[in-house]
Amino acid sequence: AQSVTQLGSHVSVSEGALVLLRCNYSSSVPPYLFWYVQYPNQGLQLLLKYTSAATLVKGINGFEAEFKKSETSFHLTKPSAHMSDAAEYFCAVSPFGNEKLTFGTGTRLTIIP
Amino acid sequence: NAGVTQTPKFQVLKTGQSMTLQCAQDMNHEYMSWYRQDPGMGLRLIHYSVGAGITDQGEVPNGYNVSRSTTEDFPLRLLSAAPSQTSVYFCASLPYQGNTEAFFGQGTRLTVV
Numbered sequence: 001a002q003s004v005t006q007l008g009s010h011v012s013v014s015e016g017a018l019v020l021l022r023c024n025y026s027s028s029v030p031p032y033l034f035w036y037v038q039y040p041n042q043g044l045q046l047l048l049k050y051t052s053a054a055t056l057v058k059g060i061n062g063f064e065a066e067f068k069k070s071e072t073s074f075h076l077t078k079p080s081a082h083m084s085d086a087a088e089y090f091c092a093v094s095p096f097g098n099e100k101l102t103f104g105t106g107t108r109l110t111i112i113p
Numbered sequence: 114n115a116g117v118t119q120t121p122k123f124q125v126l127k128t129g130q131s132m133t134l135q136c137a138q139d140m141n142h143e144y145m146s147w148y149r150q151d152p153g154m155g156l157r158l159i160h161y162s163v164g165a166g167i168t169d170q171g172e173v174p175n176g177y178n179v180s181r182s183t184t185e186d187f188p189l190r191l192l193s194a195a196p197s198q199t200s201v202y203f204c205a206s207l208p209y210q211g212n213t214e215a216f217f218g219q220g221t222r223l224t225v226v
Contacts, residue, residue, distance in 0.1 A: 003115035004155075009153065041219075041220075042219060042220075043117075043127075043203055043217035043218050043219050043220055044156075044205075044215075044217040045217070046205065046215065049214075077222075078207040086221045088158065090155060099146075099161070099207070100142055100146075100158060100161065100171070101156075101158070101215065102158075102172075103157070104155050105153055105154055105155040106153075106155050
């Protein structure tokens, strides 16, 4: 069985500040891990993915995430928040790649001007 | 390429009515899936298909039917709509050999009254 826990359903940061969105996973097999972003009234878009090639993964729009097996975590970070980063972010896990994704409950990111 | 196209974008149903949510993709992807998104619950897998003629249940299949007669189309049928099926529905597709990006449609917002 696999699951994902996202800590904090709402996160607010000031423009220019560090963004940190937390994700912890459980999986019976080495997982594939993903972060997706959803802008208002739109579908989901892949930000980045971990596939065991490298523990630090860089994605689009300046986001990155680090896979830490000892902590079973895959937190998403961005050094400097931009107003356009306001969206909902989902962490997801799959033992098969992108198939049968199990999503977390999501974190809504608000950027304060 | 249009990617993944879902129709309709919005729908209101009365309890007990049936309807079909359409999903089409033009990327020749083998794998297609349906998710529902509910507040505070993330996205949950309803049904998925690994190719034409092959479908399987996900996490929350009750009340929904699917079929996959062609590679391009993967309709989701609500047999007898219930208020609990009020949700936003997303269709996704990807090449079957995982480790690639899943493409999501724009979603269908369904309200059952």
